[in-house]
Amino acid sequence: MAAGQVDVLRRDFYKHSKRQNGHYRNDSHGAEYGRGRDHGARRKNGYHYSSKTRDWGSRRDGFGSRIEERKVEDLSKGDKVAGYEDGVRLPAEKKRKISPIVWDREEKDVRVSSKNRVVLVAPLPSPCPPAPSSSGVACHDVLDVDVSKCAVSGVEIQGFDNLADKAAVEDGLVGELNSQTDLSSSLPSEKSGDDCRQENVEEEEFVGARNISMSRWASDDETLDDSRRSSPESGEICTELSGEVRARSSSFDGDGCSVGPVSGNTYCESELLDADSMGIDDKQDENTSVTGSDADSEDDGDTHHIEETRVPTQRSTNMLQGCRSVYEFEYLKKINEGTYGVVYKAKDRKTGEIVALKKVKMGVEKGDGFPLSSLREINILMSFNHPSVVGVKEVVMDEDDFDSVFMVMEYMESDLKGVLEAMKVKKQLYCMSEVKCLMRQLLEGVKYLHDNWVIHRDLKTSNLLLSNEGELKICDFGLSRQYGSPLKPYTPLVVTLWYRAPELLLGTMKYSTAIDMWSVGCIMAELVAQEALFRGKNEIDQLGKIFQILGTPNDKIWPGLTKLRGVRPNIKQPYNLLRKKFPARSFIGSPVLCDSGFDLLNKLLTYDPEKRITAEAALKHDWFSNLAA
């Protein structure tokens, strides 16, 4: 640590958080409020469930609801947050890194069909495939897509003034997509090359729908450390990531997984692309239909009500072979329910460890398949290991019901949204050292993601988990994706509205890590002010709120702005009023920020994504070493 730098230790923060408010779980099933480390002190009268069907139930048993009504013994008494003993951080435990998800390379001409698409793939290559195409798309994996449902036609049109604008954007994609067209012409395909033009903007990375059947991620020393990794989109199929990373292929022998190294220290991009490789991308991208609007949301600008693409049941069944059973866990309580999964608190019957189980939300109909956002989330989280990123240990399932699949995560007592809400009710504010501690952890996590070529794309307070020790961990990687250099067009419909960067609101499709940094700026403002900074009701209102505080941008401060075609509000506000919102001093109780804190906030909330501060630079900002601030 640099001389003079403030040691904003998590333990220090813990003292503060205990003093202030403790943490709060924003679920309706028993707030765990201000418990400090003794968070399990409450003990309810109740009993365990040992009956399989009652315990975790299955869909046919009405999983969840009936169980909620029963009393369960809260075994959290004496729980220790993994990695801590009496407030002292223990050496990080090796994570089990065997994801059940792998793309079987043997099946040829696999046809994957989901509701809205048909995908054809050619035979898949050996673990480390040969040279890539110029576009970075592996020749062997070209797809065919139902153009009627593709995102370019279905989603990207929003925010465009007219069809000519839309066409212009599509034209911009031709270069990317033509390369696929060329490739696909040599492969079995039901569509002409022209059809590829209309493919989803995020599908240029599609490297095939592989049969999922075996463990994929495995590593003895899996830390993806801070060194900058090669871009997964750099056009090289096998990209060396790190000496520490071992990519392995596995062969499933029916009873379990046998794991063997693929290629020493190399990391195959074809594996790295995982769910993206399915070519079936985001929660709301490709072939999905947006069925809600921003205005629908009453809460924190949650916007996505998406019909999601899924891996057909047969495949999800295959990929889950070898998983442990969910009945090896004891149900404790429901924690929360997000759009894409219900999260439960549970106890590993074998080890006694308290964990969080996120149940993957399958389709409405039984057999609808496995959501690809969940595949992506599992693969990313199981390959990452960082104190500021929630750890996923394994995937378990109900062997009686292949539609009941759970991610086993480290358990965190609260999320930042809940804590902030609780503090607001109590009219409490975080003190500045707490804000710094949280911001540092957040930035460390974001830097780690960006160093490893992942954009989270949905950073917001409810996706930041907190432990009672003051640890912060980023969760919910369902929207995240790998990016590369040069940038490729992606959907602009990402990031919950209130945290969404202006370039996304203006419809840019070539964005990068800067979108996460904007979200970090919004979160920093919220930590200081205790309420979200820009609380728009829909996209145009969101932009309006931003313009009102930061001033209406122009080409001078944001070169290239006028090329963005999104609809913008008719607000001419020439001044940046952010300092008024966060003065250095206040007699009327406004949230205050010292000069260096304000400088960092301003750099995070910079309009031009090129000039917006990076996570790495933010971590070096004076604010973190300024004792007085």
Ligand SMILES: Nc1ncnc2c1ncn2[C@@H]1O[C@H](COP(=O)(O)OP(=O)(O)OP(=O)(O)O)[C@@H](O)[C@H]1O
């Ligand atoms: N590991 C965990 N430990 C404790 N609580 C968790 C954990 N993971 C998630 N939660 C709780 O569950 C909530 C929903 O989780 P998550 O965001 O992963 O689900 P989601 O369905 O993807 O949500 P969203 O609607 O934001 O997309 C979180 O806001 C948090 O309160």
